[in-house]
Amino acid sequence: MPLFASAIVLSFAACERGEIEAGRPGYAEPPHEGGPDAPPETGVHFAEIAAAAGIDIEHENGAFGEKWMPETLGSGAAFLDYDVDGAPDLLLVNSDWWPGHEGSGQRPAQRLYRNLGDGSFEDRTTAAGLGLSLYGMGAAVADYDGDGDPDIYLTAVGPNRLLRNDGGVFSDVTAQLAVAGDPPDGPPAWSTAAAWVDANLDGRLDLFVCNYVRWTPATDLFTTIDGTTKSYATPQQYAGESCRLYRNEGGGAPFTDISEEAGVRNSEGKSLGVAVTDFNGDGWPDLAVANDTQRNFLYRNDGDGTFTDIAVRAGVAFDEAGRARAGMGIDVADLGGDGQWAIVIGNFAHEPLALFTRIGKDLFQDRAGAARLSRPTLVPLTFGVVFADFNLDGVPDIVAANGHIEPGINAVRREQTFAQRPQLFLG
Template sequence: KNGPCALYLQVVDYKFMNIAKTAGVAADETSDGKAGATAVDINQDGWMDIYLCRYDAPNLLFINNGDASFTERGAEYGLDIKDASVHAGFADYDLDGDLDCYLVTNILRFSINPRGRADYLLRNNGDGTFSDVSTEAGIWGTTQGHTAIWFDSNNDGWPDLYVANDFETPDRFYMNQKDGTFIDVVDEQLPHVTYFSMGADSGDLNNDGLVDYFVADMRDRTRAEYMSGMEEMGRGLWEMERVTELVPQYMWNALHLNSGTNHYKEMAFMAGMEATGWTWATRMADFDCDGFLDMFFTNGMIRNFVDADLVDRQKVVSSLEGRAAVWKNAPMRNEPNVAYHNLGDLSFEDVSEKWGLNHVGVSFGCATADMDGDGDPDLVYSNYEAPPTIMRNDFTRGNRLAIQLEGKAPNRRAIGAQITLESQSGIQTRQLFTERGIVSSEPAVAYFGLGKDAQADNITIRWPGGGVSTLENIPANNLITVPHPEGDEPVKPVERPEPLFEDVAKKSGLNYEAELVRIDELSTQRLQPRRLNGQGPDLAYGDVNGDGLSDIFVTGSTDQSGMLYFGQKDGKFKVAPNQPWESAAEADDLGASFVDINGDDALDLFIATGGVSAKPGDAILNDRLYLNDGKGNFKEAGKGIIPEDGTANRAIAVADIDGDGDNDVFTGGRYVPGHWPDTPRSFLYENRKGKLVDVSDKRARGLSDIGMVTDAEFADLNRDGRPDLIL
């Protein structure tokens, strides 16, 4: 609803007075939609100002006069942007000392911009004005944004940025290049992202000194709710992702665990938080003061726009007025909010009811703050057509420590600082960025739970732009204020070490590039979630020509043969003259392994073959064996040496399973072409004087029907001297 804004002044503990009207921030002179409000000291006079985002109307900047009144000065600062503004986040991205602004936008008019609007990166010019530097800084594309969070993802001292976008436009993960520009690394660093990205938050969930982050989606918590919702999502999009190499998008929450490398691990399912409902805000905070960040989510929606019955009902109504009436008369989607307790080992317990945080309704923005000065974070969240909710934190059993910083102007609150606390129980890390969750901001205070620890043994503060402060033996249960250290020479941010490995494939002569042939397999396989064609290439590695150097074979795909490369003394590779597998280029080779089958001490080549266009039992699906003469010259083995399996295999594992001194082979069935999700057959072959014989049922009953095998390995797990099989 486009009513007036509210500004609640706390007069005594948990007693508030709405002073928006008298303070001049009600913004009720128009009916323009209002979205997120950000509290920020924009002019660094020590008083918090308010930046209000609006829809299709100029954003408003209320400057705090210091007497409980405000003056609107958005145009003067260059922040009166008229667009589909959602929320603004402030950080010093260029480390010039002042706070810059990232403005998230959504759809302005669907008929004109169905994919949304372009976001804004607004550089602080240092003179009380801001300039749009989006294009030159590398901020790209139109999106339907919901939130953006600043955080230092790689501990280099420079703020990075994650932007959560709704629908099919993937999220953006902007890595700070330290020169005023950003590069979107979402395809490079993340295995997949959310589809309907909502709120997001960052924090060190496992106390390893690396900042992780969580992005919420709108996946229902129960199977019944999920199945009554929207139809299958994005088959065409999945196809596009495969062809264009877009990062995959899935309709569940994403918990991106920072590995300390350039690749995150997504572990929402492992943590048990993949589905939290129609989630808006996601917040990390140590509510019980045990030293680990817990999770809180707000849920609900004004209408259940994904309910399949409602969608079908409005489809049969011809008039626009009638369709609108269907939604207007539908009930709200009331849902409980959800809270999870961090157990300290990357597992989480649902404590929504236990902690009293299971309010049922439609809740949106959420922020944490110590409302009563007891050192722990309380919760405030907004509700649809209802007053805001304040949840007082009554945990008393854990010691705690709150830290606020006094930075230097023009960054008095030291936005972007990193605080590391060491106590007897371990190490914790916090980064000071105030815009979190969704359309929300909060005080620049770091809250640490100490559990039973009586003090913080060491506190290290890395100030934005450089400079380090260290404190020792700080007693628990205090709020401490730390001033910026004296001196003008900043300490350079810690640079990450140079990587230990470098990709030298192309300069070494390994210039093989897999060519994907598009085959329309999904139109006839409605249960199949992903394409199976082109799952290679696979590699085989070993000395096949007896020169003491390692050689490499790369498998081919449909209509592209594999390639054998001989290793050279200078570390480079050259294409081998003998390539007999070229005659089998129509096969989709899924796996390869160098293995001596005939006992002549020369590595032969075993190739596991597939092909989605084939029919089960077709000859093109038969695995192939190429015998080596010891000099790297290969010839396909004759009939009878290897069974004609007629199965699409991928995994190959080699070991001497019967202790007779030769190599036996396991091949794992990957799929049955045209019959998803039927179980393919796997095979265990015993080597009998150079001939492979199927002994699957004899030696491992049930192994042949084990399932869709993606990988396999022999290893002696129980140390009894015999190889065990891991699938």
């Protein structure tokens, strides 16, 4: 099975409030760069073309000095052919100002860019009905109603939104379909990631939603990394919130929350990512969930739309020392094209990438070390991670999006910086 043996560090980095150029103080460098283990030239190169392509959004996290915890998470993005013209368009999720701390100018909103087919995009947000404001986190795209065009589910701090696509114009059907995501008790949910999945193979796409922790502005805690000034709070200080699974009843009827009966209700998790896979090849979709400072979940579909969490016995719940890591981004791929699935998870600083590779029935092994992923990913803090074949050799590669949550981290941890370079590992 191919391993991820060479790494390329991309040549740019961006943070929430500006940029730090490579080579300047405060920029995190991977441990091997410039040394004897520097990766060879591979012929894969990237160029930043956002401005030239007409992508002009600036993400807003609403920070006003109090360092509220949701400000640490950037928002997601999705490619979708919203107007069904054969060209992938781009949705960029945005967050918002905090109530009582509004900024000046136009209120932050989601942005939809239409692909013009010549390498450029035009902003179609307003025309498509997507100029809504919420403290957005992520997006899941699928044609849930089977009418031939992709719909959008947005996760957020507070109520989530389901936006139905009707010929390139979106309408909010969240209340109608009962998928806002708020728990029956406690504060509004902080949802992070979501995935559409036909859990019971009835031909209708169901909705799995990851939730994080029970946080509100009133419960934001004082935390400090320098002994004096406020820092961002961490998930260990808050109770987790269970993920949710909503069954699609079809015909425009409200979705049904089946989290309990489907076996996925578990407030132990503090979930930031989910990936859908059929890791055991039985034809039923399974779910891998990355949790922050808690063990990961691996929900095996029992063949009827209900699930059993086998993460502990499958070897994907903890690291090799039996410790829970701060899991964030997650993706799955068949590395060898032979059904031997792998799960990659991005973790916090000083916790390298996990590469859980299937070695037997319901059994995985973390092969990040053997794949030469551990050392170059030890220092960075990885939020997003994706499998893709970047060099078109037929083998999945890995890209990791890195960056710290604390702008002043370099003052107390010299090996850490706020802005960090993304990394690309070729399979």
